[in-house]
Amino acid sequence: MTSTANPSIHIGTEQVLAQLRWRYATKRFDPTRKIPAATWQALEESLRLAPSSFGLQPWKFLVVENPDLRKQLMAVSWNQAQVVDASHLVVFTVKKGVGPADANKFAEAIIAQRNLKPEQVEPYRQMMLGFLNNLPACFDVDGWSARQVYIAIGQFMASAAALGLDTCPMEGIDPAAYDRILGLEAKGLQTLCSMPVGYRHVDDAYARLAKVRYPMAEIVEHI
């Protein structure tokens, strides 16, 4: 159940911004520091809670623990050591070919989790099907699904920063090699982004650089 009132515990503006300012793309992780299990579970839950179009959740998040796999992935990530040094590594993948079956599956989940009768969910199911069965020829369904994964990436990085955890989003990898190493094609998944998570090394000079952002007037316009 979701509360209708603003929870009294909501977080102050200064605290939210302090964590977002503290965040940076960590170039060097402390390989000796591991994220406590309870904190990691919270971060996984933040992924599970990520919003997506229609609620379809067209994704899978792979947490790579196997050290040998991590080494193989580092080799196809321009040898960036974060892939092996960070406490955890998440590979964000998109589910390919989202279609009517996904609408039906999600409708089943709504029925089960909200304890509803199928007919109560039928209008929503038909709305999803109406969209997915009538995509324009030019519509890139995998591109659309990929954008949803990036919502999860944004929520994940913001949540990690809130929790005092460092991340390094990596698009500059060989995604096809990730797919091969992780056996993703057979699962209908495709790699989008690799994300080491952990604690910055005390010697990471990048942590001391000013964050470079365009001035507010350039990126926000009031009309």
Added chain:
Amino acid sequence: MTSTANPSIHIGTEQVLAQLRWRYATKRFDPTRKIPAATWQALEESLRLAPSSFGLQPWKFLVVENPDLRKQLMAVSWNQAQVVDASHLVVFTVKKGVGPADANKFAEAIIAQRNLKPEQVEPYRQMMLGFLNNLPACFDVDGWSARQVYIAIGQFMASAAALGLDTCPMEGIDPAAYDRILGLEAKGLQTLCSMPVGYRHVDDAYARLAKVRYPMAEIVEHI
């Protein structure tokens, strides 16, 4: 300057998760409640701080205040009243045709904001140019830029939830009509998502529905 230590003020797991659970796609906003200016400014700052590939920030966020524009946008948003009822409305747009000029512009910003000499930024500028000048023929640069905007969308929704503010991400709009109404083509921008922000109406029944998410075992895999 960014601190190298975890800030001692980082936020607890229960608090982060409570806010993400509290969030939902708000169907009905309270039209009488306005977000205080200081809170809104913090939310805009969370947008400005959003990470993006190479740091290129290929976006512009339009805050639509003009009531007549809001009405026009509602008409091309399946008449969803959130567009006019919510305290604020943000239109997330992507900058089209990102290329070498953007790399040069960002390099200039690094030089200015980190007080560096051009030669210190030259390797990074060349790395960006090496990528942007050698995109594979099949590479969809606007799709890539759009994904960056979705990171900002994810960070924005998570930050809003942290601050106790409601949002309703809307992809189900007529983006081409948004572009026309807001005159975006001449600015090289394209609408991706419309986002009313404010406070849920006390009578929004959707606020009381369970959030439907697939079980952890389905969306996270440890390997």
